[in-house]
Amino acid sequence: MEITSYEIIGSKEKAVAIIEIPKNLIRKENEIANEIMKRHKHVVSVLKKTSERKSEYRVRNYKLIKGQKNTEVIHKENGCNLKVDPRKVYFSQREGTERLRIAGYTKKNETIMVMFSGIGSFSVNIAKHQKNIKKIISVELNPSAVDYMIENIKLNRSQDKIIPVLGDVKKVCKEWYNKCNRVVMPLPHESWKYIQIALKCLKSTGIIHIYFFDSEKKVERNVKRRIEKLKQKTKKKIIYKIRRVLPYAPGINKYCVDMKLSN
Ligand SMILES: C[S@@+](CC[C@H](N)C(=O)[O-])C[C@H]1O[C@@H](n2cnc3c(N)ncnc32)[C@H](O)[C@@H]1O
Incomplete structure (x- = not known):
């Protein structure tokens, strides 16, 4: 399946995928989430972007399309550990x-x-x-x-x-x-x-x-x-x-x- 762009935040232990789904694929969003979780075994939740970044805090709305409700992860980057819940704060890997x-x-x-x-x-x-x-x-x-x-x-x-x-x-x-x-x-x-x-x-x-x-x-x-x-x-x-x-x-x-x- 052709999947549109997504980013993965987290670590091998637990990660969240964030995806943009164009209107013409909305009916396939569950299938897309399944495919992402199949490809990336460490992804425990798939979030779909449902708004642009907004407010002073530069956060956006997401819909959980599959997986765990708790979307807090520890993202590993450049030897650093960054704890983050992308639903509460700005973060871009x-x-x-x-x-x-x-x-x-x-x-x-x-x-x-x-x-x-x-x-x-x-x-x-x-x-x-x-x-x-x-x-x-x-x-x-x-x-x-x-x-x-x-x-x-x-x-x-x-x-x-x-x-x-x-x-x-x-x-x-x-x-x-x-x-x-x-x-x-x-x-x-x-x-x-x-x-x-x-x-x-x-x-x-x-x-x-x-x-x-x-x-x-x-x-x-x-x-x-x-x-x-x-x-x-x-x-x-x-x-x-x-x-x-x-x-x-x-x-x-x-x-x-x-x-x-x-x-
Ligand atoms: C684009 S994000 C960058 C966050 C972080 N530097 C990063 O790269 O992950 C901008 C951040 O600035 C904060 N912010 C916006 N206006 C601010 C202000 N006037 N004073 C302090 N922080 C502000 C937002 O809450 C947001 O977390």
Whole structure:
């Protein structure tokens, strides 16, 4: 049977499959779920996406089409264990490579601000990869995600490195103004709104990784315009690189700009 795209979150012990079913295949959804569970013996539940990502928490609705009601799993990625229930919080296993890449950039003794940190996936990857990190401040609004983040910090023995913070980036970052070497901003649908806060978090020099959606045709021009404005406002030198992270929709991708600010 031809099965449409799906992702599997979890481990060999227990995993959940998340599937998109186009309208013309809805009548076959049970058959599709059976086939997935036959192919992947560790999949204990199959969830069908029934909405887009929504609300500030960036979660979506799912319908359980087959298997266990309890969809909490421990997802293994890059040597990290990430406990997550995809029905309660944002999580995408497709971004594991990107998290490792950011972790690979970090240097010893850095203080890092991870805004919009979800279940702590970026923070745990960084702490695992860069043993000599100073501190990682992880700010997240969704209380369920912060509960998972606290568990994940313990699961990965990073209590001395990661500081979980429940709250809105707009309100809770002040304590770390002028203290960070690096800021990570994984909120692609509106991260540019928070760029001024990220700049305030940085010491006089530093690095920002900002994620956003943009059109293939316009991204270079749009980013150049934004960087010019930032240069004027901060009076700093900024060198930057645009990277395509993942496809999002026809002609639209998720991008990351890595920018380095210096005097
Ligand atoms: C796209 S998800 C990324 C989660 C995580 N970094 C990851 O890669 O798995 C964005 C997260 O930002 C959180 N969020 C949205 N607005 C926020 C705000 N103003 N302050 C703090 N967190 C926010 C959402 O609850 C959500 O968990």
